[in-house]
Amino acid sequence: MxxxxxxxxxxxxxxxxxxxxxxxxxxxxxxxxxxxxxxxxxxxxxxxxxxxxxxxxxxxxxxxxxxxxxxxxxxxxxxxxxxxxxxxxxxxxxxxxxxxxxxxxxxxxxxxxxxxxxxxxxRPIMIEAIARQYITGSMWRAYARGEREFCGIRIPDGLSRDQKLPELIITPSTKGILEGIPGVPAQDDVNITRNDLLAHYKAFNFRAPEDVNRYETLLREGFEVISRELAGVDQIFVDTKFEFGYVTDVAGDEQLIYMDEVGTPDSSRIWDGAAYREGQVVENSKEGFRQLLLNHFPDPDILLNKDRMVERLALARNTVLPASVLMAVADTYVGLAEKIIxxxxxxxxxxxxxxxxxxxxxxxxxx
The missing domain is CATH 3.30.200.20 (Phosphorylase Kinase; domain 1)
Structure with a gap:
């Protein structure tokens, strides 16, 4: 075929x-x-x-x-x-x-x-709402360097890599470049705190301060729904990105909704439950592809260092990956979808x- x-x-x-x-x-x-x-x-x-x-x-x-x-x-x-x-x-x-x-x-x-x-x-809310249930990835790297506060939330000492966190935490970041917000650099993907959202809710496109609470509730409830359903097929919902926005309903009222995509292997980390219980992390998301790329190239700093973006783009343009790599990604995505649906x-x-x-x-x- x-x-x-x-x-x-x-x-x-x-x-x-x-x-x-x-x-x-x-x-x-x-x-x-x-x-x-x-x-x-x-x-x-x-x-x-x-x-x-x-x-x-x-x-x-x-x-x-x-x-x-x-x-x-x-x-x-x-x-x-x-x-x-x-x-x-x-x-x-x-x-x-x-x-x-x-x-x-x-x-x-x-x-x-x-x-x-x-x-x-x-009308999008100008934040990427990240919910984390385990400490891994960039959060673990920062924690290993001694950081203990993330988006205004303090987490305890003594955690191990890939360990479940004491509770689900929300670490939002800016979506796009937002200017004129005190304490928030005018850059894309900057970590922000809940206090930033409340103090400058209009700058983030919230209609009212109480909608900050509403978005957090929807995020936590949505995360719990997905986490519970994935556990039913022995998959662990590690972390994910949610996006929200407003639409006008048939009565002319604004409603806060989920938008973009949600709970996918592109926007989330998902681990195999059986492997995790045996002390291994098996990625059933795009994170596995990222790790493969990091291991594939002799100088992985090109992929991690934003100052080397010109080199990185050239690397991606000039690299022809084995078909087996893309077919393995296909197996992961299609296999996970079929488990879920x-x-x-x-x-x-x-x-x-x-x-x-x-x-x-x-x-x-x-x-």
Whole structure:
């Protein structure tokens, strides 16, 4: 089987009719619909949103990023087979459980294809909300250097690497460059405290100070739902990133929702439970791919040192990874998705053409 042909690498050049430039991130591309198509779909599809709500088509690719670079493999594999479908299926599962258990909704209105979401435009909260249940990764490295306070939270002495923390802790960081906030450098991904959020809630796009409490509640409750469900398939939810935003509901009221993706191998660390009980850490997330890259290159500092970004980008551009590496990542992502959703994952045979056909015949969005 030619796996390369089943990979959706470029997802920002589909002939979807838009009302604004396509926004393309490392993995997802967002096609903002014009007001006429948004209003038409709301009426035709019966979405429970305001009649003039802006909508978008969000298409996930199979690209894999790590250390802020996109990686590729031999045989023309510019991504990981099944990765996009796995990420969407996992997020869809958690978002559904959140909704069913009365936590909050998401920005997703419809899922017409395994790689596609129809979404309502949200006003994002300008933080990446990190929840940590174990001490590992960058937090462990800082702890080993003697740091004991993280985002205003003090943790005790005597912890070991990969040990479970006494309690779940939230270590938020800035999403994008925010200027004019005392004590918060105007840089992306800067750690902040809960007091920063409360004192400058408007700068972070919160509607009111009490919404800081609401976001923390949704974060903790969402983490607990995922952690409990993963434990049922003997997986450990180690840490994760949540993102939140506001949407306007059909009554014209603003609601705080979950957005982006949630509880996926891209946004989380997930460990195998059986291995952990035997004293080993087996990563069932992108962290395993990161570790492989660190071990693959003779000078891993290129991947860790932000001052060497030019070298790092060149390294990723010029390195052709063995196909076996990307297929191992595929096995991790697809295998985890199937554990979570409890059934085989549908993998598109020709994802690009399938998306075009569905958005044309079912939604009238192809130019």
């Amino acid at each position: 030619n796996f390369a042909s089943r990979v959706l690498a470029a997802n920002n050049d589909l002939p979807i009719r838009t009302g604004a430039p396509v926004h393309s991130g490392k993995v997802r591309s967002v096609y903002w619909l014009d007001s006429a198509d948004s209003a038409r779909l709301i009426a035709e599809r019966g979405y429970a949103v305001a009649a003039d709500a802006p909508l978008a088509v969000m298409v996930i690719s199979d690209r894999i990023s790590a250390f802020e670079c996109i990686w590729h493999g031999e045989g023309g594999m510019h991504g990981v087979p099944g990765k996009g479908a796995a990420l969407n299926a996992i997020s869809n599962h958690w978002f559904r459980l959140f909704r069913e258990q009365g936590l909050a909704d998401s920005h997703i209105l419809e899922i017409p294809h395994p790689l596609v979401w129809i979404v309502q435009k949200a 409890g059934q085989p994952l549908h993998l598109p045979e020709d994802p690009r053409q399938e998306i075009i056909d569905i958005l044309d015949t079912g939604f009238g969005l192809i130019s």
